[in-house]
Amino acid sequence: MSLLIAVAGWNSLPWVERLSSRLPGHTVRSYPDDLGDLSEIRYALAWKPEAGLLARCPNLEVIFSLGAGVDHLLAQPDLPAAPLVRVVDPDLTARMSEWVALQVLLHHRQQLTYLAQQKARLWKSLDQPAARRVRVGILGLGVLGTDAARVLATLGFEVAGWARSRKTLDGIACFAGSDELDTFLGRTDILVNLLPLTPDTRHLIDHALLSKLARDGALGGPVFINAGRGGSQVEADLVRALTDGTLTGASLDVFETEPLSPDSPLWGLENVVVTPHVAADSDPETISDYIAAQIAAHERGEKLENVVDRTVGY
Secondary structure (H helix, E strand, C coil): CEEEEEECCCCCHHHHHHHHHHCCCCEEEECCCECCCHHHEEEEEEECCCCCCHHHCCCCCEEEECCCCCHHHHCCCCCCCCCEECCCCHHHHHHHHHHHHHHHHHHHCCHHHHHHHHHCCCCCCCCCCCHHHCEEEEECCCHHHHHHHHHHHHCCCEEEEEECCCCCECCEEEEEHHHHHHHHHHCCCEEEECCCCCCCCCCCECHHHHCCCCCCCCCCCCEEEECCCHHHECHHHHHHHHHCCCCCEEEECCCCCCCCCCCCHHHHCCCEEECCCCCCCCCHHHHHHHHHHHHHHHHCCCCCCCECCCCCCC
16 A cells, blocks of 8 residues: 655655654655655655545545644645544644744743843843743644643643533633633633634634733733644734734744735734744654554554544534
8 A cells, every 4th residue: 555745845865764763554645756656655644745646546535734733735626535534633733832822921921021121132021920820722623732731730820711511621711612712701811712714714813813812901901822824814914903002912833824025014013022933843753653554554444533623624
């Protein structure tokens, strides 16, 4: 059986080497130089593949998304009907929680102001609220959101989460559905987006939503952090919110169009941290283990894990 690594903008060689060693009975091919006979492909590992490529593989049994999101695949109108599997990996989850905690602490401890003072050679201490006085809200309580919420709660923040359906987490106030969204936003000083991109979440985070965040918090104004999907935010509204006082700061790892255009005003805003979609990089070692185990289980006739429900988008 053959496996195709179909990725855009990545070096596929580490994936070929690792999966070949873990799946000795399979031929591992990579796009675009080693496609071979596409009718022999049974499994595809994909990240933003060329449009129509997977549709040219008539015998696909499983499609694995090499990343936490699957919107890049669901956007393809001719995506084959084979089961679509999300990567759920402890290493990826830990990396995301690290990045989220880093950004929350950066804004909480006023590091951007201190960096500006360092450039000005200014020695000046700032008032520092305790973490317990800062209310963090997590949009999305899947695997990534749940882990980030627990990490932040351990650091002492008052953490709440919102999801489309009801969740229950020890020590975390959980809100659900559109009826509870405004209440959730109104108690949030730092908003963290970890929602998948679906028709319901596309452009959800606009100026109107950001205007509903708490104005009475210990930080003096709300902060927005996005490591979910760039399509969930309206970037023109973000720029407006960051310059009119609706937001005091932001950390952004994802954008509507990537790479972020050099002309984007987000680059030049001193209250914004920009990172190039690196919050939770996929590690070839651990994810190769995960995919190899899934393929082995599938070939034993066992049920695949983390299969996407295409009707809801995750």
